[in-house]
Amino acid sequence: MTTQIETHVTPISTGGGFMRRLNFATGAVAGVIGALVGWFAAKHLLNADGQLYDDQVTTLMGCGWVVGFLLGIGALTAPGKWASGRDQNHADEMFLAGQNMGKERYWRFTTDHKVVGVQYIIVTMVLLGAGGLLAMGIRTNLITPGNHFVPQQVYNAFLGVHGMLMILGLIVAVAGPWANFVLPIQVGARDMAFPRLNALSLWTLVAAIPLLLGSLFVGAIDMGWVTQAPISNQSGPGFDLFALSIITFTISTTVAGVNTICTALTMRTQGMTLNRLPIFTWASMFAAGLGLYAFPFFFVVMGLNLADRTVGTSFFTASGGGTGWLQENLFWLMGHPEVYVILLPAVGALLEIASVFARKPLFSYRTAIGAMAGLCGLSALVWAHHMFTTGWAPMLGGPFMLTTELISIPTGVIFLVIMGTIWKGNLWMRLPMLWLIGFVANFIVGGITGIYLSDIPLDNQLHGTMFVVAHFHYVFVGSVLFGALGALAYWFPKVTGRFLDESMGRISFWLVFIGTQVTFIAMFMSGMRGMPRRYSTYSIIFEHTNLISSIGAYMIMAGMLTLLGAVIHSWNKGVPSGPNPWAAKSLEWMVPTPVPLENFEVLPVVTSDPYTYGEELVRS
């Protein structure tokens, strides 16, 4: 007897054409070819005896890399077809979406938002991993005074690149993976508003990473991540690659921001009114909007820096009519809003977690949205508090101190919303909730020390010390990273269909949590005793606190490696979770796992908000 098994698996799309040959490897090869073309062009078109020749060559090679990589990965194929009078047909679009392509789609220019989300997870791991390794180099060097584990110049390069890798990593840590994977499903959409732009933003970011890492080998940025002028104009060619990587990154975030806002506003399913939008969607939308305000300043300041170095302008050089204060103003006009671009998506994810794991409605949903709006508005008015001690505009110190202290109000409101949500809740202490509790503890330390630093008299004492470093690490590591890891633990089952290993996750949590306290409380003490930041060695009086900080940093690294092990193990062999393991009520948990290509077979009609936990008990 013969049996015929009917299969419902759709074959791999026949479309794609030339795109079928393109993937990450072809992108890398084309990028290298592009860099060589840049070098060749520079050699033949530019004056090799010119003062700016090295910077011009480096910049042209960097541009060649970015353009070559994007061409090689296929990012410009569809626009190229359109420009030549043809357009993508349905089969091409299905190929681009990675229909039935298996794991291969993760290495291609794939438009499916879930694939892009997973790609962002990998990119975030690379950025945070590389930044973390540099942090270990820095902390190892600071174990004892006079240690030469890292040569002095290399130490400076490590500091600058560590800072920027971590900033970029944290900008995309929550907004990258989850605003792509989760947000469209949360609003009831089949994909992002502009799927090709979505993939473009991801691969533009990927193109920026080798530039940033490559800068380490040609001098890097030896003046810290804030790239203070005119030191930045005196730095080696590494700065050119650094500036290009930032310019590329700002293009990526702009494209991603437009996509996020358009998706949340125009792709909502029927009944998904703004009053019913999940709080993570709101947070992502605010962060994207704030990024659209902040990152153009980053683009401009790096562009002007590059112009100073490659075409001989003097925007930031006093001898030529420019001023370093301009650079500081432009940088911090971006720099402070950027903190909230990083923080808001993490807070949004944690608010989701708070409601689900306390089994309570979100406390004061509208207040939370108002507080986020307040944060966005005020964050644009506080930039000069980074410049209190520079001598710039002393008469504006008072107003900027006031606005900085005002911003603690919406920050505190968000804190209260989290506390109000978990207050008297029936707390389910699973891994995401642990990270939330850790966030609450750390955020209060990071936030309150920020208020100290906003006071001019105290800032005059503490500016440029390790106290400031400890403060912003409590915000970035203690708060944002905890939020990112909470989000990872929360949505991991939706991505993989498996739980993140609870035991390894808990070990990781305690290592990172205790490590954070050990590292940064000791760092506060170093700073309060006057230890300056950015130095590769120090006085003997700071010996003990630095040793303690380094031990704490190793604990954090051990925790992160444990978590990496948990992710790899759970992705392959974790406990199956089913489609809705947390019994949550937002739309992403209503679809099957793995999520189908277009998310919903039939678009849902929403009839209530996603935080109606416990209402059955109230009615009964």
Next chain:
Amino acid sequence: MTMTDHSHASAGHHEAPEVIHHRQRLGIWIFIAGDVVSMCALLFTYLYLRGTNTGGHWMSIEGVPALGRSMESIQAFLEEGGSMITNVEAPLSAGLAWAMRDLRLLVLLRCGGVRTSYVSRAISGHCAPELPRLFS
């Protein structure tokens, strides 16, 4: 979140052209907003450098000729009672003075019947004493 699965979408997952057009238009507007911020950053750069007059390479706030003008013209300007602001001026106050001067110019232009000379003197920063009379 409660929901029903009554479909409101047309079969085949295709959207109406108007919906797509609306979405694309919003996207373009947001891109334009980002561009406007970039332009604002460049404008800020221009005004800052012009206001600070660092190194005398930019026109100073009180109309003193910039680098490249002849010493005679500077001398003549000073003899007419003009004041020379140099780069020892605190950058922000210079920038604010620039902004104030532009504001004054705007006020003057808004006032009907303002003589051309007022405008030209406003540009050179010497019309402040005239303002109370204009407002009265």
